[in-house]
Amino acid sequence: MITAERAPCAGAKVRIEDFSFFYPGGHAALRNITLAIACNSILGIVGPSSSGKSTLLRCLNRMSDFAHGTSRDGRILLDGEDIHGSKVEPADLRRRVGMVFDTPVPLPRSIYENVAYGPRLHGIRDRARLDELVESSLKAAILWDEVKDRLGSSGTRLSGGQQQRLCIARTLALDPEVILLDEPCSGLDPISTLKIEEALSELKERYTIVLVTNNTKQAARVSDEVAYFLMGELVEHGEAQQIFTVPRDRRTDDYISGRFG
Numbered sequence: 001m002i003t004a005e006r007a008p009c010a011g012a013k014v015r016i017e018d019f020s021f022f023y024p025g026g027h028a029a030l031r032n033i034t035l036a037i038a039c040n041s042i043l044g045i046v047g048p049s050s051s052g053k054s055t056l057l058r059c060l061n062r063m064s065d066f067a068h069g070t071s072r073d074g075r076i077l078l079d080g081e082d083i084h085g086s087k088v089e090p091a092d093l094r095r096r097v098g099m100v101f102d103t104p105v106p107l108p109r110s111i112y113e114n115v116a117y118g119p120r121l122h123g124i125r126d127r128a129r130l131d132e133l134v135e136s137s138l139k140a141a142i143l144w145d146e147v148k149d150r151l152g153s154s155g156t157r158l159s160g161g162q163q164q165r166l167c168i169a170r171t172l173a174l175d176p177e178v179i180l181l182d183e184p185c186s187g188l189d190p191i192s193t194l195k196i197e198e199a200l201s202e203l204k205e206r207y208t209i210v211l212v213t214n215n216t217k218q219a220a221r222v223s224d225e226v227a228y229f230l231m232g233e234l235v236e237h238g239e240a241q242q243i244f245t246v247p248r249d250r251r252t253d254d255y256i257s258g259r260f261g
Contacts, residue, residue, distance in 0.1 A: 013037055013040075015077040017034055030052045038225065041204055045211065046227070097178040100164070110151060114166055115173045116134055117170070142196075161193070164192070165192075165196060165199065179207050183213055193218070211223065225239055226239075226240045243256070
């Protein structure tokens, strides 16, 4: 859960080494991906549909384990430890690597209980501590000022943008080290999108963030580095400014300029 101190993070938080992921029948959703994700940064992942972006997110916190008949090659390392190692518990990994989906799904509970639910499951019962976690998480998601006077109201009554920020706050309440976001602004209005982008820019000071987005302008606005995926392959990875001004690969240039995808 959110704490006052976190051990300093330097270098790569996540390393993906020659990683491939196969669906039943041998279809390769990801092919030989090698990628380092820097600590306290935002990596934007862009590319057309069916390029493996969302699959990669699910592999990063082993939600891919729920898909039967799949297989993998290569390694994914979190702080140097193989996430598929025998000593790694998937539930513990998913607390360290939180996930926010494209469609917000608040629990059918109050705003307060949506955020407090995870900490309660992890054994926190002290009301003062829960109050602190709820407030700090909602503030980090830039939602507190909008809901602080109605924490007892249902989370499902919030607007779409507020629901998405509530889901971000719910993830933050478990104090993850990495936050994965799968098109979190899909279908949201520009004002809601702006608030989420503002939240991400602040959150990277504490967390490592991986953002999958089909909006290249959004990736350019908020990302420190960008990776372009195409048909399960990593075509290009670099600093956002370089990717969007002088991409090295013609396929990247075709995509970000709108000639493809």
